[in-house]
Every structure is written in C-alpha cells, then in structure tokens.
Amino acid sequence: MKRHDLDHAMVSSIVDGFSIKEHALEVRRGSHVVVGTVGQLGKCLLETRLLMMKECGYLIMDEPDNMMRTGFDKEMEAILKAMPRRRRTIHMYTETMPTSLEKLARKYLRDPINVSVDRAVSMEKALQWRPSEKKVQM
Numbered sequence: 662m663k664r665h666d667l668d669h670a671m672v673s674s675i676v677d678g679f680s681i682k683e684h685a686l687e688v689r690r691g692s693h694v695v696v697g698t699v700g701q702l703g704k705c706l707l708e709t710r711l712l713m714m715k716e717c718g719y720l721i722m723d724e725p726d727n728m729m730r731t732g733f734d735k736e737m738e739a740i741l742k743a744m745p746r747r748r749r750t751i752h753m754y755t756e757t758m759p760t761s762l763e764k765l766a767r768k769y770l771r772d773p774i775n776v777s778v779d780r781a782v783s784m785e786k787a788l789q790w791r792p793s794e795k796k797v798q799m
Contacts, residue, residue: 670694675701681709688712699728703736706743714743719750726755726762734761741769 673687675697684701688711695702695712699722705711720740722728728737744751751770755762758775766773 672696675705675712677701681705681711685709685711699733699736699740703733703739706739707736712743714740715745717744718748719752720744721752721754723754724756725753725765726757726759729759729761729765734765738765741765744769 670693671691672694673690673692673696675684675687675695677698677700681704684705688695688705695717697705702712706714722737725737728734741751753762753766753770758766
C-alpha cells in the first residue's frame with residue numbers, strides 16, 4: 662500500500678456550482694482524494710467520461726438510501742460499476758436499507774458487514790471497551 666504525506670495530499674472536489682470544464686481542470690492536476698456529490702460524479706462518469714476510477718481503492722457513500730430515494734440510482738450504479746473489481750473498499754453509511762439499495766449492495770459488495778444499533782440502547786451501552794487478549798512484545 663502506498664502511503665501519502667497528508668500535508669501534500671491533492672484533494673479535488675466535484676460538486677454543484679462548477680462547470681464540467683472547471684472539474685476537468687481540477688481532476689487533471691492529479692488527486693489522491695476526490696470528494697463529490699453523487700450527481701456531479703455520475704455526470705462526470707456517464708456523460709463526459711471525465712473520471713477514470715480504475716485506480717480508486719476506496720469509496721464512501723453517505724446516506725445512499727437518500728440518494729436512491731431522490732433519483733440518483735443510475736449515477737450510484739455508474740460509480741460502483743466504475744470501481745475496480747479487486748482491491749477496493751466500499752463503505753455505505755445509511756439509516757435505512759430499502760430493497761433497491763439492498764439489491765445494489767448485493768451486486769457490488771463482497772462479504773458485506775451490516776452493523777445496526779438499536780435506538781433503545783444508548784451508544785455507551787452498545788459500544789463497550791474490551792481489552793485485547795493479545796499482548797505485543799517489544
């Protein structure tokens with residue numbers, strides 16, 4: 662795994678309010694991290710082929726249930742499809758798991774882990790400290 666000095670990480674954003682031409686200039690600089698809205702990332706993948714995600718190793722989707730509910734399912738699928746099949750990590754953080762999102766997750770995630778928290782249980786009770794049994798010899 663390559664390590665990058667975070668002080669020198671190149672971060673690009675692909676968000677609403679900027680033209681595709683401006684996004685193209687941003688991406689051509691080279692990026693370690695790309696942050697974007699699903700609509701704009703989808704547009705860059707589907708319409709302009711501006712982004713090439715074959716080198717992308719991590720994808721984090723925040724509230725994909727809301728993205729699907731608001732009609733971005735085509736863009737989400739394009740983003741997931743563009744990810745390399747091997748050596749990728751995908752995180753989806755969602756409150757609900759509608760059937761459409763569950764189907765998408767089954768299609769693109771390998772060995773997914775589902776973590777749920779019961780609303781009746783406080784976070785202090787749900788997450789408990791358990792010291793490791795393994796000790797590291799120095």
